[in-house]
Amino acid sequence: MQAKPSCPDDTVPPGKFADAANVPVPDGGQDDATGRARFLNHLFRQHYGELVGRLRKIHGAGPPEAEDLAQAAFSKLSELTDLSRIRSPRAFLFRTAINLGLNSNDKLRRGRNFVKSQMEGNFSPDVEEISPETVLMGKQDLERVTRAMRQLSPKQKEILLRSRFRGQTYAEIRKDTGWSEADISRQLARVMALLQAGLDG
């Protein structure tokens, strides 16, 4: 099967962002302020349109609005001190935008904060903690997970979309779809088991 067109992605070695525009990655030095601004503009031109498109598929017309999330994600990107350490700006932006969309739900934020308080280490998806160093899954593992996701039933995909990407509680999903919370819980447990099985090989 031929590879499908996708944005150049996450195998760039740190400190070396070679691309068609030949925009050098600023290394964080003081006199690099204009270089940094140029680089951020370049990333904006390259990724903003697609990011909005991807977010629209997740959130539809909103709320939250795709453009709002995309702009907020770029804001977060521009706050990072060392841009050269981002493995994949495209993945960083999408992940950040999705998490920003989740934050709008109070009930879930409480759960996340509680987990954060219990755990050491960088496992929380909370936006404040997202940094280029955040532990991400390796490429081969991710491919296994993606393959497993393709096997999910339409119902499982719908529930996963709502829970993981739109941050809906089980109660909210039940209201929209009519499926019981017990059913939703069972389906999500099944989804995670299937993805884990895909990982384990």
Next chain:
Amino acid sequence: MTPVPPVKSEAEKALDAEARSWVLYFTSGESAPEKEQAFAAWLAASPDHGAAFGRARLLWDAIAEADGVEDLLTDQNNIKPFQLRRSMSRRLLLGGGLAASLACAAGIGLLALQPSPPEAILISTRRGEIKTFTLSDGSEITLGGASQVRGEFSAKARNLQLVGGNAYFDIARDEGRPLTVDTSSVLVRVLGTRFDIKKRAGEVSVSVDSGQVRVMADAAARDLRAGDRIVSTAAMRLGPVEPFDAEKELSWRSGRLSFVDAPLRDIVADMNQYSDRPVRLAPGAPADLRLTLSFSIQQISQVLAGLDTAYPIDVHENDTEIVLSEGH
């Protein structure tokens, strides 16, 4: 060569499952203090528990990193059509023409793969069905209800025809073999990109989701980029290039139809791809009435009932068809 992970013991699998259920608990929206205490106690019980929770959390987080996840989760392959009633199947077969061949093809993609001679392609869907087909070059085509694409791939070219209905094309890039889609009034040409074509009586629209697309009609041609849409009619072979709302234009792939200020005649035409019986406008019905609405293809009956109530439209239905006529 990717290393094969070691086989897990039953105990490890059980622990992983327990950790996953804790991850899911904290994303469910429920928050009971006793449960939170139980979680804290479980974590404290063994360092293995924290590690397992970390792995489960990583998996949950990583879901957002899956390649094309937004398409994977929102393209509803194999949206099941309504239950075909026996009398209806017979009527479709007797209907003749395109309707008959669509019913017989029953939504199966036929790929005759032959190395040297051109590869014949014929894919189609029944009414009510939305299905995605993968071609030999890795391209994917999602057909709406009652739609058909046929064509030929050879060593030099990839030629397709949108015979009827509508389709979303996700075309694998192949610089040596451009891909064309012929709708009989408009010809679309790409190297590799994503775009949507809707063919209705009297009008063909092409919307570009990504990349670059060349649209040709008679001698005229326009190059469209992501976010552009163009409509071709008999009167205006190539209309102006205009922006489009991707969510509304492409939501049909998830079984949702969206219309903004669209004439009733177009809404009825699209409904006909998904309703369990043909829907038609009687003479005198307000075919040009402009409406803005959005509905799931499972809700067509309710939507029609709503139109009867809110607009000067009367909806009559029997076993064989639904007729919209002028209301009072």
